[in-house]
Amino acid sequence: MNHAKLRSLGLDLPLLPTSTVGSFPKPPYLTEARAKFARNQMTRSELERLEKQATEFWIRTQEEVELDLVVDGEQYRGDMVAYFAELLEGMEVGGLVRSYGNRYYHKPVIVGEVRWPGPMTVDWWRWTQSQTSKPVKGMLTGPYTIMDWSFNEAYPSRHAACLALAREIRKEVETLVEAGTRVIQVDEPALSVRPEELPFAIEAMHIVTDGLPAYFIIHACYGAFETIYPDMLALPVDNLDLAISNSGLDLLKIFEKDPFTKDLSLGVLDVHSYRVETPAEVKDRIMRGVGVLPKEQVWVDPDCGLKTRTVEEAVGKLRSMQVAVNEVRSAV
Amino acid sequence: MEILLTNHGSYPRIGDAPELQRHRRAYAQFERGEIDESDFRRVEDEVIAQAIREQAACGLDVVTDGQIRWYDPYSHFARRFEGVEINGLLRYFDTNVYFRQPVIIGPLRRRAPILLPEFEFARSVALKPVKPVLTGPYTLARGSILKGGYRTVREMTLAYAEVLALEVEDLARAGARWIQVDEPAVLSHPEDVELVREAVGRLAQVKQVAQLILSTFFGDVAPLYQELQTFPVDFLGLDFTYSPKLPRLIQERGTTRGLCLGLVDARNTKLETKDQIFPILDMVLSRIGGIVHLGPSCGLEFLPRDRAQAKLQNLKALRDAYITRV
Numbered sequence: 001m002n003h004a005k006l007r008s009l010g011l012d013l014p015l016l017p018t019s020t021v022g023s024f025p026k027p028p029y030l031t032e033a034r035a036k037f038a039r040n041q042m043t044r045s046e047l048e049r050l051e052k053q054a055t056e057f058w059i060r061t062q063e064e065v066e067l068d069l070v071v072d073g074e075q076y077r078g079d080m081v082a083y084f085a086e087l088l089e090g091m092e093v094g095g096l097v098r099s100y101g102n103r104y105y106h107k108p109v110i111v112g113e114v115r116w117p118g119p120m121t122v123d124w125w126r127w128t129q130s131q132t133s134k135p136v137k138g139m140l141t142g143p144y145t146i147m148d149w150s151f152n153e154a155y156p157s158r159h160a161a162c163l164a165l166a167r168e169i170r171k172e173v174e175t176l177v178e179a180g181t182r183v184i185q186v187d188e189p190a191l192s193v194r195p196e197e198l199p200f201a202i203e204a205m206h207i208v209t210d211g212l213p214a215y216f217i218i219h220a221c222y223g224a225f226e227t228i229y230p231d232m233l234a235l236p237v238d239n240l241d242l243a244i245s246n247s248g249l250d251l252l253k254i255f256e257k258d259p260f261t262k263d264l265s266l267g268v269l270d271v272h273s274y275r276v277e278t279p280a281e282v283k284d285r286i287m288r289g290v291g292v293l294p295k296e297q298v299w300v301d302p303d304c305g306l307k308t309r310t311v312e313e314a315v316g317k318l319r320s321m322q323v324a325v326n327e328v329r330s331a332v
Numbered sequence: 333m334e335i336l337l338t339n340h341g342s343y344p345r346i347g348d349a350p351e352l353q354r355h356r357r358a359y360a361q362f363e364r365g366e367i368d369e370s371d372f373r374r375v376e377d378e379v380i381a382q383a384i385r386e387q388a389a390c391g392l393d394v395v396t397d398g399q400i401r402w403y404d405p406y407s408h409f410a411r412r413f414e415g416v417e418i419n420g421l422l423r424y425f426d427t428n429v430y431f432r433q434p435v436i437i438g439p440l441r442r443r444a445p446i447l448l449p450e451f452e453f454a455r456s457v458a459l460k461p462v463k464p465v466l467t468g469p470y471t472l473a474r475g476s477i478l479k480g481g482y483r484t485v486r487e488m489t490l491a492y493a494e495v496l497a498l499e500v501e502d503l504a505r506a507g508a509r510w511i512q513v514d515e516p517a518v519l520s521h522p523e524d525v526e527l528v529r530e531a532v533g534r535l536a537q538v539k540q541v542a543q544l545i546l547s548t549f550f551g552d553v554a555p556l557y558q559e560l561q562t563f564p565v566d567f568l569g570l571d572f573t574y575s576p577k578l579p580r581l582i583q584e585r586g587t588t589r590g591l592c593l594g595l596v597d598a599r600n601t602k603l604e605t606k607d608q609i610f611p612i613l614d615m616v617l618s619r620i621g622g623i624v625h626l627g628p629s630c631g632l633e634f635l636p637r638d639r640a641q642a643k644l645q646n647l648k649a650l651r652d653a654y655i656t657r658v
Contacts, residue, residue, distance in 0.1 A: 095347070095635075096636055097635065098346075098633060102356055149428055151602070152602065193423070
């Protein structure tokens with residue numbers, strides 16, 4: 001673990017620090033409220049009151065489970081790219097595009113020069129941190145993924161669009177750091193879609209993180225990481241958070257060949273499965289992780305955001321994860 | 333020389349306006365058991381007919397059925413073969429679209445014709461020629477998990493080719509003038525180009541007088557251009573959006589096959605301009621005689637419906653302006 005950096009940031013985390021990837025399920029009353037708000041049947045302040053109520057529930061839940069790092073649970077966000085696209089100047093929410101089966105989403109469009117509109121996530125971070133004594137992670141979507149998941153009508157290339165987004169995302173990161181955020185997670189699930197573009201994804205991440213006093217995590221999931229490994233180790237962050245359980249932990253094999261040189265957040269819960277893993281299963285996944293990497297380099301979390309699970313499934317999975325981590329901690 | 337405006341394959345099945353969301357609503361009702369399959373198929377038919385009308389209204393010379401019946405390019409075929417189970421979702425190349433992965437458990441056998449009834453329906457409602465499209469044997473094999481029946485990707489590919497040959501034969505016999513085989517996977521596996529040649533060759537054996545189009549997309553085709561020139565097909569479909577060197581390459585080397593020029597970016601909403609398209613046409617058309625197809629770089633389903641229409645209208649405007657200029 002990048003202990004020195006964490007200590008210099010005033011963070012004293014135990015072995016195998018636990019956290020989550022960011023999103024939690026929205027309780028039914030909030031889903032209903034969001035629909036009402038979209039139909040102009042609810043005021044912004046009433047919606048916000050319910051978002052805070054749900055966020056508070058998740059803060060208390062994370063504290064009860066005894067996770068080491070807390071997230072705000074993204075109760076106020078819909079889609080992870082659309083949320084930022086709606087706020088960033090120069091971006092618009094576009095028309096409906098099919099994702100699979102009968103699922104559609106509004107794909108954003110970069111229509112002009114992108115500009116940071118002022119803090120997009122900082123108020124929620126600050127409010128969440130005011131509700132807990134545990135450190136709260138800052139969470140945002142990365143420039144490469146926002147670029148890849150949007151249409152680009154404004155920039156001459158994907159590269160140019162990505163770097164422009166990176167410069168604006170950096171302003172959000174700077175503001176989070178000024179507010180006191182010490183651990184910041186940048187979500188880049190699109191990272192592996194075009195391996196030949198990894199160099200500029202790395203260039204963009206330099207723009208986002210260089211010289212800033214925070215411990216940075218990149219979260220990526222469900223990609224063909226074997227195609228960008230070990231090159232992806234050049235990403236200028238402290239920790240790579242990878243979905244591993246969904247793929248039967250195959251990913252760990254590639255680390256045996258080329259050692260993983262950063263901290264690894266080991267995804268140990270399959271968020272796409274309804275089934276709540278037992279602590280023994282999770283423990284087995286952790287043990288396989290620490291069998292490949294020094295245990296000091298390993299963090300533990302779910303594969304991805306838990307928002308597609310029910311509240312009960314999400315809480316059950318997190319309890320199993322923390323119980324497993326506690327057992328491993330006392331064993332080693 | 334004649335420039336035909338030809339759709340690539342898919343077409344958006346819904347639009348943003350509520351009246352353009354019939355398919356989505358019917359699909360949801362069908363999934364909830366509120367309508368039966370024949371009700372759903374009726375809506376599907378109407379949506380296909382509308383998609384075909386829209387393509388023609390935009391000025392296309394050759395249309396497709398929009399692949400509106402397809403769940404995705406893999407399971408649409410594989411779930412109808414014996415020896416296959418359908419697995420979870422996997423990302424479709426570098427898109428934000430997901431497909432259900434076929435799992436091969438035993439020898440592949442076709443239960444019944446897949447594309448023939450779809451082609452016949454599309455043709456019955458279309459005023460323009462309809463081009464049927466199938467996912468190629470190599471791409472199907474690359475997207476499948478092999479659990480039994482075969483030992484290697486090669487065996488699996490050739491087995492898919494055997495069952496797909498029945499599809500091609502049906503379509504050719506029914507009078508399809510063009511039959512398109514999509515093989516995007518070869519661009520990310522150039523080492524398997526000879527296997528793809530062999531598999532596509534199996535389809536070519538049964539195409540009769542139909543013109544076989546081998547379409548590649550989602551990658552740079554330039555490194556394979558020379559090999560593809562000797563494939564047993566009539567046309568090569570080329571995605572120019574990933575391949576900045578392609579126009580020069582065609583200008584230098586010419587072509588032994590007809591070409592389907594995927595010049596309009598079906599992955600981005602921004603409309604192409606004359607300044608972008610005309611220089612490429614100048615380079616490429618200097619080496620082609622006969623019929624050339626001009627169209628989107630890949631299926632249009634990656635765009636919102638109104639943007640897909642705008643792309644096709646723009647395509648027509650560009651073609652007409654180009655012909656006038658020449």
